[in-house]
């Protein structure tokens with residue numbers, strides 16, 4: 001006879017269907033399964049003096065499924081339990097506990113699997129921009145460290161900052177890139193495969209760092225030591241056109257591979273520096289720019305007034321190599337600071353100032369000048385007009401780290417007006 005059912009074996013009315021093999025001797029189609037919600041009334045005698053095991057083997061083996069159920073109330077110790085529709089077997093307590101354990105195991109397994117998947121997503125989290133991707137939004141929820149590690153998660157690198165100007169916001173950053181990083185970046189060799197690298201004028205949305213949702217660069221890069229072939233003449237952009245214009249800009253430039261781990265680290269640093277800004281701002285592909293003697297970039301804004309959607313929000317003018325005279329970065333509309341302690345990084349005296357107006361930042365290896373290109377109301381800031389002054393001797397290598405705000409809207413057309 002069936003043993004007494006232990007109602008404490010598993011709380012509540014746990015109802016599970018478990019498959020048992022179809023009996024080849026009885027291929028007749030099986031009636032529908034017992035609805036677990038139906039009351040335990042009427043039906044079929046379950047066992048007739050035989051043990052549960054025997055019942056399994058002999059009486060009910062033709063069942064497609066076995067319904068295991070635990071009632072709220074203990075069932076009577078009867079050998080004649082009645083069920084609604086066949087084929088359904090009520091099992092005894094041992095079997096019931098087994099099934100409870102199994103079902104709990106399944107729950108644990110599911111929870112662990114979901115946890116592992118979340119952890120995996122978090123590990124893949126794009127560092128630069130996750131504004132649009134589903135992976136990014138999952139990962140954001142799964143990575144509270146982003147919020148607890150303010151102001152920077154870049155533990156392996158230290159830089160020093162000082163506000164140079166509040167309006168426009170200009171911040172001087174010493175050691176923004178380390179000596180090792182500079183050596184690494186300058187040793188990256190780029191090969192172009194099939195297509196020339198897409199160079200996006202400021203008037204077109206830039207392709208981005210992986211994870212930004214933007215297109216990836218077509219430049220394939222690997223480290224092979226110093227190489228010349230990565231550079232090409234720098235362009236000047238007007239509207240959707242780009243051209244080489246020696247009246248405006250003489251230098252060579254090369255985009256850095258957005259997949260490169262050091263490039264990614266520096267881009268992440270630039271993003272963290274800005275307090276991540278918002279999820280609509282991406283770091284553009286890093287651009288290395290080399291000026292030889294007489295190389296220069298005449299006065300311009302990094303923001304573009306012809307744009308309606310998306311604009312360059314900030315700039316890091318970073319110096320990778322400064323074995324030169326001349327070649328400073330000149331902001332003609334920034335007032336010279338009164339404090340002469342700035343004079344180690346800006347030109348204070350003639351002939352260094354060379355008759356130029358405003359402020360001239362000297363190229364200092366590893367340092368960066370950071371500035372905001374736009375007013376809070378979305379209009380371009382006229383105070384950040386600037387130029388790369390002609391290099392007189394030696395070589396200057398700069399690294400442009402630009403941030404592009406995809407969500408920027410021309411103020412006349414509904415952009416922010418503060």
Ligand SMILES: O=C(O)CCC(=O)C(=O)O
Nearest residue numbers: 297328329387388398400
């Ligand atoms: O080289 C410099 O000092 C300035 C470069 C620059 O302004 C630019 O590339 O947009």
Ligand SMILES: [Fe+2]
Nearest residue numbers: 300301302386
């Ligand atoms: Fe510029």
